[in-house]
Amino acid sequence: MDPRIREHAEIIANHSVDLQEGDNVVVDAHPVAEDLVVALHEVIGDAGANPMTVSQRTGARQRRAFLRAADDDSEARSASNASGGTASFDTPEHELALIQNTDVYIAIRASDNVTQTADVDPETSAAYQQAHRPILEERLSTRWCLTQYPAPANAQLAEMSTEGYERFVWDAVNKDWDEQREHQANMVELMDPASEIRIKSGETTDVTMSIDGNPTLNDYGEHNLPGGEVFTAPQPDSVEGEVLFDMPLYHQGREITDVYLEFEGGEVVDHSAAKNEEVLTEVLNTDDGARRLGELGIGMNRDIDRFTYNMLFDEKMGDTVHMAVGRAYDDTVGEENEANDSAVHVDMIVDMSEDSIIEVDGEVVQEDGTFVFEE
Amino acid sequence: MDPRIREHAEIIANHSVDLQEGDNVVVDAHPVAEDLVVALHEVIGDAGANPMTVSQRTGARQRRAFLRAADDDSEARSASNASGGTASFDTPEHELALIQNTDVYIAIRASDNVTQTADVDPETSAAYQQAHRPILEERLSTRWCLTQYPAPANAQLAEMSTEGYERFVWDAVNKDWDEQREHQANMVELMDPASEIRIKSGETTDVTMSIDGNPTLNDYGEHNLPGGEVFTAPQPDSVEGEVLFDMPLYHQGREITDVYLEFEGGEVVDHSAAKNEEVLTEVLNTDDGARRLGELGIGMNRDIDRFTYNMLFDEKMGDTVHMAVGRAYDDTVGEENEANDSAVHVDMIVDMSEDSIIEVDGEVVQEDGTFVFEE
Numbered sequence: 001m002d003p004r005i006r007e008h009a010e011i012i013a014n015h016s017v018d019l020q021e022g023d024n025v026v027v028d029a030h031p032v033a034e035d036l037v038v039a040l041h042e043v044i045g046d047a048g049a050n051p052m053t054v055s056q057r058t059g060a061r062q063r064r065a066f067l068r069a070a071d072d073d074s075e076a077r078s079a080s081n082a083s084g085g086t087a088s089f090d091t092p093e094h095e096l097a098l099i100q101n102t103d104v105y106i107a108i109r110a111s112d113n114v115t116q117t118a119d120v121d122p123e124t125s126a127a128y129q130q131a132h133r134p135i136l137e138e139r140l141s142t143r144w145c146l147t148q149y150p151a152p153a154n155a156q157l158a159e160m161s162t163e164g165y166e167r168f169v170w171d172a173v174n175k176d177w178d179e180q181r182e183h184q185a186n187m188v189e190l191m192d193p194a195s196e197i198r199i200k201s202g203e204t205t206d207v208t209m210s211i212d213g214n215p216t217l218n219d220y221g222e223h224n225l226p227g228g229e230v231f232t233a234p235q236p237d238s239v240e241g242e243v244l245f246d247m248p249l250y251h252q253g254r255e256i257t258d259v260y261l262e263f264e265g266g267e268v269v270d271h272s273a274a275k276n277e278e279v280l281t282e283v284l285n286t287d288d289g290a291r292r293l294g295e296l297g298i299g300m301n302r303d304i305d306r307f308t309y310n311m312l313f314d315e316k317m318g319d320t321v322h323m324a325v326g327r328a329y330d331d332t333v334g335e336e337n338e339a340n341d342s343a344v345h346v347d348m349i350v351d352m353s354e355d356s357i358i359e360v361d362g363e364v365v366q367e368d369g370t371f372v373f374e375e
Numbered sequence: 376m377d378p379r380i381r382e383h384a385e386i387i388a389n390h391s392v393d394l395q396e397g398d399n400v401v402v403d404a405h406p407v408a409e410d411l412v413v414a415l416h417e418v419i420g421d422a423g424a425n426p427m428t429v430s431q432r433t434g435a436r437q438r439r440a441f442l443r444a445a446d447d448d449s450e451a452r453s454a455s456n457a458s459g460g461t462a463s464f465d466t467p468e469h470e471l472a473l474i475q476n477t478d479v480y481i482a483i484r485a486s487d488n489v490t491q492t493a494d495v496d497p498e499t500s501a502a503y504q505q506a507h508r509p510i511l512e513e514r515l516s517t518r519w520c521l522t523q524y525p526a527p528a529n530a531q532l533a534e535m536s537t538e539g540y541e542r543f544v545w546d547a548v549n550k551d552w553d554e555q556r557e558h559q560a561n562m563v564e565l566m567d568p569a570s571e572i573r574i575k576s577g578e579t580t581d582v583t584m585s586i587d588g589n590p591t592l593n594d595y596g597e598h599n600l601p602g603g604e605v606f607t608a609p610q611p612d613s614v615e616g617e618v619l620f621d622m623p624l625y626h627q628g629r630e631i632t633d634v635y636l637e638f639e640g641g642e643v644v645d646h647s648a649a650k651n652e653e654v655l656t657e658v659l660n661t662d663d664g665a666r667r668l669g670e671l672g673i674g675m676n677r678d679i680d681r682f683t684y685n686m687l688f689d690e691k692m693g694d695t696v697h698m699a700v701g702r703a704y705d706d707t708v709g710e711e712n713e714a715n716d717s718a719v720h721v722d723m724i725v726d727m728s729e730d731s732i733i734e735v736d737g738e739v740v741q742e743d744g745t746f747v748f749e750e
Binding site for chain 2: 022024026031034037038039041042043044045046048050051052053054055056059061062063065066067068069070071072089090092093094095096097098099100101102
């Protein structure tokens with residue numbers, strides 16, 4: 001077995017989820033990630049914990065089969081009794097009971113075809129996810145981790161060779177996370193007490209926002225592996241200016257390029273995109289919160305040196321910032337402050353490596369990708 | 376997808392486990408059985424039930440990794456504190472909670488290497504199984520089914536081509552089970568009220584036993600798919616005579632051929648084998664019950680027309696009988712009768728297709744593989 005896989009497993013267990021003797025562990029993985037699942041079982045055996053492997057979140061082909069059959073079935077019922085045609089789902093009590101008794105939940109993203117659910121009705125998927133919401137909430141109450149195995153289909157999505165993508169993933173994941181945490185802590189120290197942030201890049205992007213009273217968090221590879229960002233929430237009414245997101249955005253299987261947003265009083269008052277602008281319009285029209293920012297993040301994992309159409313990596317790319325329209329994370333909003341609420345949370349990325357600055361309360365803290373604390 | 380896979384899934388759902396709307400279903404399968412797992416998800420979606428896929432019973436490579444790591448770990452602990460070197464295991468509460476909330480449990484045997492656990496310490500495996508006993512008992516209280524997917528490694532064990540083995544498995548599984556049940560009911564009608572059974576085959580085999588008061592059961596593809604036997608328990612003290620089991624026996628990875636047993640007062644008083652006789656001796660010396668019969672079965676699935684080193688199939692082979700030394704199944708023992716008890720249950724098979732008869736209370740009911748009710 002590639003020694004990087006065993007190292008990945010050890011980082012998950014010892015750094016991300018702090019595996020303990022007696023822990024009841026669920027590993028949720030597609031079979032293409034088998035090597036990492038096996039390595040995790042070695043680490044779990046070493047620790048004296050109890051492993052169980054499922055393919056619930058990750059088994060896309062079987063989920064597609066189930067959802068399409070449920071759909072056909074409800075259409076057939078609908079035709080016979082005219083009681084509406086969308087499939088409905090129960091919260092599966094057995095899966096809920098499993099997760100309620102789980103201490104550690106490890107989800108390994110990997111696929112043999114990233115478009116496996118392309119022909120599932122989005123409304124059916126949404127109904128299924130809605131029924132699974134209590135299970136999702138239980139997962140989030142465990143010591144959980146979401147990570148990536150570099151399967152060939154994921155390399156293909158990234159437009160990379162499999163070997164090249166393996167190197168990319170394991171360089172980003174198998175890091176000295178203490179060192180990364182300390183590096184990022186420098187930026188948290190600057191942002192956490194600050195009021196105003198200004199992002200300038202190229203000829204178009206120049207935006208200011210207030211983060212006054214909102215905590216800045218340090219993501220160093222715990223719930224997300226790789227980690228590598230510091231992030232907070234802007235005050236919903238405070239955003240002013242314009243942003244050109246020059247990294248592509250991949251939303252529900254469609255690529256949106258060169259997203260441009262203009263803000264007044266926190267709200268998006270103008271927008272455009274070079275490709276698939278109508279998808280962007282649809283996102284912004286979801287609800288009121290979808291036209292305001294819910295997150296500002298600073299990507300600080302320099303081993304993530306390219307865009308791979310995978311937000312688990314893209315938003316942590318070194319020398320980038322990202323802003324999300326839509327829902328703010330609760331723990332990034334101070335008690336006194338308003339949290340932006342929305343059904344969506346869509347991240348968009350600005351390259352900050354050239355002709356760019358980040359200002360915190362009027363002080364330049366990053367210029368062309370170099371932080372003040374690096375000089 | 377091969378239409379025989381969908382048919383297999385429908386038989387599991389509609390015949391074996393009687394799938395109902397709202398059922399919480401666990402499918403336990405190795406990834407090589409993915410096509411059947413997907414077909415089951417279609418059928419489960421049709422039924423409006425809730426599927427969940429695990430690879431607990433079937434994920435041999437990950438279990439090997441876990442058990443070996445647990446072993447090394449306990450050896451390390453033992454070296455440091457001298458408290459004994461065998462790994463110990465807890466009953467995983469999350470897995471138990473899952474199965475306690477499960478209505479239907481479907482285990483699909485399939486492997487990419489049937490000798491995957493060859494280098495796991497048998498004592499460690501036994502300790503692991505012991506810890507999982509409450510989970511096994513919960514599984515047996517669901518509507519459960521054990522079946523086989525014809526993976527290449529299983530074909531190799533059977534010494535068959537993959538295509539040939541696929542045909543073999545699906546011929547044995549995708550049957551008209553109502554017809555098979557009726558065919559077998561003829562034999563149940565003869566045996567259930569009977570007292571004495573005599574099995575004669577070739578020059579050596581001639582054995583009599585009492586089944587007085589013990590129910591004869593009809594296995595037509597419910598818990599085991601394929602099914603295809605009728606079976607009961609002999610009275611432990613009643614077996615007299617000698618048997619040459621001319622079909623090979625595969626026990627814990629070792630083949631035993633031409634097992635010969637001589638019975639007096641129910642007990643094995645002499646035994647031999649052409650190959651691996653010492654393994655047979657070991658089995659018979661397990662405990663007192665291991666030297667007495669716990670089962671007599673009549674194989675009646677004529678689509679199983681060859682020996683494949685897989686007891687799920689072999690014991691149902693048409694024109695055979697099998698006898699097991701060791702533990703009797705509770706539901707084959709009448710309330711007034713004694714049940715043979717043992718830690719083992721090892722089935723052995725006699726070919727009845729030539730120069731053979733089965734007598735029930737002195738009447739010949741089968742001769743050279745043909746039943747009286749077939750004439």
